[in-house]
Amino acid sequence: MSSDTFLASKRMSDEARAQLAVHPEKFTMLSGDRPTGRLHMGHYFGTIIERVKLQDMGVPSLILVADYQVITDRDNTEHIADNVHNMVIDYLACGIDPEKTIIFNHSAVPALNQLMLPFLSLVTEAELLRNPTVKSEQEASGHALTGLLLTYPVHQACDILFCKGTIVPVGKDQLPHIEQTRQIARRFNEHYGQVFPEPVGLLTDAVEIPGLDGRKMSKSYGNAIALSATAEETAKLIKKSQTDSERFITFDKENRPGVSALLTTAALTTGRREEDIAAEIGNDGAGALKRYVTESVNGYLAPIRERRAELEQKPEFIREVLHEGNRRANAIADATLQEVREAMGMVY
CATH class of the missing domain: 1.10.240.10 (Tyrosyl-Transfer RNA Synthetase)
Incomplete structure (x- = not known):
């Protein structure tokens, strides 16, 4: 990302923060995590604190348990049910309120994933290959470049745009995803009519918490203190x-x-x-x-x-939180997909 592009993103982030202080209800926040293991202190200080703050300010909020994105760089979904269950527990323990924030998962919201088809038509192969996060994810995992990993940024655009998200709390390294999402929203609106807002990456001022070996705290490095650790x-x-x-x-x-x-x-x-x-x-x-x-x-x-x-001690309550979040997310996704089909003239 060039310095000019970063400065433009920083300016938009600063403007959004100033407006949030006055009219939090006019924004929609989308954020999420992949259930590849237990959440740790890096997640907590990096994003969860910010999500709780925005939620409590009165920003309509959605948190995605990105279960489909587990298989971008992994060959199976072993332990995924346990990981999802514990992720919801971690969110609630850290202060996420399911009355204020919709907690949902990819695989339970078909209409969200169906946005992939029109969105893929709006990006080129070269643009997908240029995305630095795709490159770094592939290098870190040593995994082959699957179709899902290549289109990972487009799937993230579906996550953000299905609910017409306007702010996404991110670190500097995630800004290319936000720019790609803005580009997809812009191109869809130009092709078919105004449907989507162009979201802003809300830059967090959180310090990146290092792992116990000095590298970035990560489950894959084995240097993380899990929130669930005793x-x-x-x-x-x-x-x-x-x-x-x-x-x-x-x-x-x-x-x-x-x-x-x-x-x-x-x-x-x-x-x-x-x-x-x-x-x-x-x-x-x-x-x-x-x-x-x-x-x-x-x-x-x-x-x-x-x-x-x-x-x-309340497994049924945890399941109910996720099921209710999925129900609410499906209502939003169905309405957005209907709008998309109408804009594209595909209602017969």
Whole structure:
């Protein structure tokens, strides 16, 4: 993404935030996650906090459990039912309110997926191949470039546009998806008449929480602290995280990724600065740092874990939340698909 394109996206994001403060009800937020495993602290600080904030501001909100997108880079759907169930529990434990936010999944909303056909006619092969996320996903997985992975950005456009989403909380690396969605909406409107808004990527100012090895926190790297982890499991993970041989604790992301990752984790869960925590621990070394991080993380996650434990005892309620969300999402998708068919002159 060029600097000019990023600046334009940043400007639109800033304008949307200013308007959100005044008229949150005029926006629609769509966000989601792939149920490839348990949600972790990276998800929480990266997007979930923002979703809860927008929901509580009064923004009509939808959260997608992107079950079909699991098979973009995986050969099977093993454990998917358990992953979906636990994802809904995590959302609710973190403050997503099913009365305010529609929680739904791809495979239960046929009309959403049917938008793929007209949308695919509006993009070229070259445009799909240029999308940097498609390239990075393929490289990370080592998976063949399947048709679904190639058209992943178009499927995301279906996710956003089926509900006429106007804002999507994203990091900078996801902006190409939003631009492709805007392009599809624009081309559809030019070809067939005004149906879709052009959504804005709402840039989050969240710090990317590093994993316990200093890399990006990711399930695939095995460096993540799951929201569903117990206090004991969290302590073990932090205890075995890699630091370095230097005793005195300093914050230096370039040269001390392990130590710095622990400091950032502590900073996010205490509201303090990394440098201040490092100065306080000083010559007490990595052992003291790990104890501090363990106490900070477990203290921060305690109320989420408490709510999670309560929700785990209510499997029928969790199923009902998803079924009701799917019902509401289907009503929206059916209405949008009918509009699309009418605009295309395909109602006989």
